[in-house]
Amino acid sequence: MAQxxxxxxxxxxxxxxxxxxxxxxxxxxxxxxxxxxxxxxxMSPLRHLKEGDLPSVEDFLQKxxxxxxxxxxxxxxxxxxxxxxxxxxxxxxxxDPPPMDGVEYVYGLNISRCIGCRKCVHACVAENNQSRAxxxxxxxxxxxxxxSIDVETANHHYTPPLVPRPDKWYMPVQCHQCxxxxxxxxxxxxxxxxEPDGITVIDYDWCIGCRYCEAxxxxxxxxxxxxxxxxxxxxxxxxxxxxSNRPREKGxxxxxxxxxxxxxxxxxxxxxxxxxxxxxKFGNVLDPNSEVHYxxxxxxxxxxxxxxxxxPRFFYYFDERGSRYHDPIEPGPVHxxxxxx
Amino acid sequence: xxxxxxxxxxxxxxxxxxxxxxxxxxxxxPISPPTPVPSWATDAxxxxxxxxxxxxxxxxxxxxxxxxxxxxPSPEETLRPLTQHTEIEFNHGINTxxxxxxxxxxxxxxxxxxxxxxxxxQPQLLCAKCHGPVYRDWQAGSHGRSxxxxxxxxxxxxxxxxxxxxxxxxxxxxxMAPAPGPNTLRMGVPAPPAHSGKRDPLRVxxxxxxxxxxx
Numbered sequence: 001m002a003q004x005x006x007x008x009x010x011x012x013x014x015x016x017x018x019x020x021x022x023x024x025x026x027x028x029x030x031x032x033x034x035x036x037x038x039x040x041x042x043m044s045p046l047r048h049l050k051e052g053d054l055p056s057v058e059d060f061l062q063k064x065x066x067x068x069x070x071x072x073x074x075x076x077x078x079x080x081x082x083x084x085x086x087x088x089x090x091x092x093x094x095x096d097p098p099p100m101d102g103v104e105y106v107y108g109l110n111i112s113r114c115i116g117c118r119k120c121v122h123a124c125v126a127e128n129n130q131s132r133a134x135x136x137x138x139x140x141x142x143x144x145x146x147x148s149i150d151v152e153t154a155n156h157h158y159t160p161p162l163v164p165r166p167d168k169w170y171m172p173v174q175c176h177q178c179x180x181x182x183x184x185x186x187x188x189x190x191x192x193x194x195e196p197d198g199i200t201v202i203d204y205d206w207c208i209g210c211r212y213c214e215a216x217x218x219x220x221x222x223x224x225x226x227x228x229x230x231x232x233x234x235x236x237x238x239x240x241x242x243x244s245n246r247p248r249e250k251g252x253x254x255x256x257x258x259x260x261x262x263x264x265x266x267x268x269x270x271x272x273x274x275x276x277x278x279x280x281k282f283g284n285v286l287d288p289n290s291e292v293h294y295x296x297x298x299x300x301x302x303x304x305x306x307x308x309x310x311x312p313r314f315f316y317y318f319d320e321r322g323s324r325y326h327d328p329i330e331p332g333p334v335h336x337x338x339x340x341x
Numbered sequence: 342x343x344x345x346x347x348x349x350x351x352x353x354x355x356x357x358x359x360x361x362x363x364x365x366x367x368x369x370x371p372i373s374p375p376t377p378v379p380s381w382a383t384d385a386x387x388x389x390x391x392x393x394x395x396x397x398x399x400x401x402x403x404x405x406x407x408x409x410x411x412x413x414p415s416p417e418e419t420l421r422p423l424t425q426h427t428e429i430e431f432n433h434g435i436n437t438x439x440x441x442x443x444x445x446x447x448x449x450x451x452x453x454x455x456x457x458x459x460x461x462x463q464p465q466l467l468c469a470k471c472h473g474p475v476y477r478d479w480q481a482g483s484h485g486r487s488x489x490x491x492x493x494x495x496x497x498x499x500x501x502x503x504x505x506x507x508x509x510x511x512x513x514x515x516x517m518a519p520a521p522g523p524n525t526l527r528m529g530v531p532a533p534p535a536h537s538g539k540r541d542p543l544r545v546x547x548x549x550x551x552x553x554x555x556x
Contacts, residue, residue, distance in 0.1 A: 027347045027348065027351075030348075030351040031347070031350045031351045031354065033351070034350070034351035034352075034353075034354030034355045034358070035351075035354050037354065037355060037358045038354045038355070038357050038358040038361070040358070041357070041358035041359075041361035041362045042358075042361055044361060044362050100492075108483070110483070110484075113484075113514075115514070115516070115517070116519060117517050117518075117519050117520060118382070118519050118520035118521070118522065119382050119383070119520055121520065121523075122378050122382040122383050122520050122521075123382070123383045123385070125378075126378075126383045132375035132376070133372050133373065133374055133375040134372045134373075135373075135375070135376060135523065135524045137523055140523065156522065156523060157522045157523065158519070158522065159519065159522055160519070161518060162516040162517065162518060162519075163516060163517065163518075163519045164516065227372055230375065232375070263491065265495065266490045266491060266492030266494070266495030266496055267489070267490050267491070267496065268487065268488065268489065268490065268491050268498075272487075273385045273488050274383060274384070274385045275486065276387070276388050276486075276506070276517070277486070277506070277514060278484065278485045278486030278487070278501070278506065281482065281483060281487075282491055283491045284491070284492070290482075290491075291481065291482030291483060291487070291491075294481040294482060294483055295483045298481070298483070299483055317483070319475075319478070319484070320474065334515050334516050334517065335388045335515040335516070335517040
């Protein structure tokens with residue numbers, strides 16, 4: 001009742017239908033113009049887009065790797081070739097080698113022999129076109145106290161003048177290509193899957209970058225491209241394949257694929273070829289004459305974090321006696337590495 | 342009062358537009374420049390390239406072993422220090438006698454357990470005299486270095502012999518300088534263990550002290 005007696009304040013806008021004051025009009029149009037300017041400014045980064053930065057219609061409509069027909073796959077490989085030529089000025093050979101029949105890959109790593117030189121890390125980066133800045137590496141070499149296997153306190157930043165250090169041992173860790181891979185189970189878009197030869201791969205064009213797989217992996221084997229990957233022009237490896245080492249985009253996951261562009265044509269992976277000690281062993285476990293078959297049958301073998309039930313295809317093994325791990329190391333020769341060492 | 346508020350709106354819009362266009366505060370990108378990687382880090386050359394034939398290099402000359410040993414007889418072996426080949430670094434455990442491995446008469450060959458010759462090109466047969474388990478592993482492929490193809494139906498697999506990694510006179514595999522360590526976006530150098538001896542893996546150095554990345 002009291003409100004009914006209150007005199008209403010005069011409101012110029014409601015003085016009459018459609019009446020617009022000069023002041024109100026100017027104010028509103030200034031705000032609208034400023035808003036448009038801000039909108040244009042917000043879109044101004046689009047000016048810096050180069051040709052090829054945005055996906056083409058064909059890129060956008062590209063299907064999942066497993067759903068592509070042979071012709072679509074060939075066109076996708078051709079687009080990758082063109083993109084590599086446009087961005088890196090390199091004529092790439094783009095392939096898509098299929099898994100071989102009757103082959104299941106297994107990796108063996110002799111921790112008695114590994115000296116922690118990290119050559120595998122850098123051979124892998126060069127082979128698989130990983131980003132150099134920000135740095136992205138599939139292999140970590142852990143340095144641990146002899147007599148312990150505590151990966152939580154392991155050091156992967158060791159920089160002694162010479163390796164191996166006598167009281168330490170070294171354990172390279174990379175994707176274990178699990179037979180029961182947790183990373184595959186968590187992917188919400190099925191962008192990652194296990195191939196018949198045991199290699200877990202990613203369709204980089206299908207990945208949405210949610211990083212669930214990174215969280216699910218107990219071996220910290222998956223890497224995320226937080227920024228635009230940088231590969232110096234002369235450092236790109238032109239022999240690339242769709243599922244492994246083609247250049248990745250910002251915002252997708254990547255991982256070790258056992259160098260499937262090499263191993264599926266019979267060659268050994270890059271990390272193995274560069275290892276100066278021969279600690280790394282690779283092959284077809286279904287072949288009873290293979291090296292890895294012998295290792296699994298005759299050597300003392302363990303897998304990392306066996307209790308999480310991932311069934312890795314990456315086995316660490318060690319020698320019985322007469323190896324560095326068991327014997328005190330007498331100072332041996334120093335291998336020149338070209339760095340004046 | 343109300344008109345004052347209204348005029349703030351376009352001013353704020355225009356200010357944000359100016360900031361977006363002229364970008365006076367570029368974002369700090371926490372990406373360091375690429376770590377220089379030395380070329381030897383990706384070089385697959387074996388650590389040793391021994392001449393797989395009986396030659397001896399001295400003062401920039403290369404001799405065949407038998408050039409000298411045909412005419413100069415070797416002394417009966419004793420434990421006294423060598424008068425020749427003194428530059429050979431000898432560190433082979435209890436194996437201290439030249440003729441444990443080298444043939445007494447034919448210096449172009451090694452000697453087996455029964456005094457017969459082992460061809461110079463087959464040094465693994467000599468090493469197998471003592472290193473049986475390692476030789477067995479090498480034959481099966483679990484010891485030693487392989488290069489090329491895992492699938493020998495598709496290409497050649499190169500198996501390195503013992504002396505392509507081990508110096509036969511000082512066999513322990515040598516040390517080498519490590520290649521540069523990781524320089525990941527969020528990971529720093531782990532802090533040293535606390536007084537209790539336990540290391541907290543989440544604590545990292547913030548400074549460059551001891552950083553494995555600048556190396």
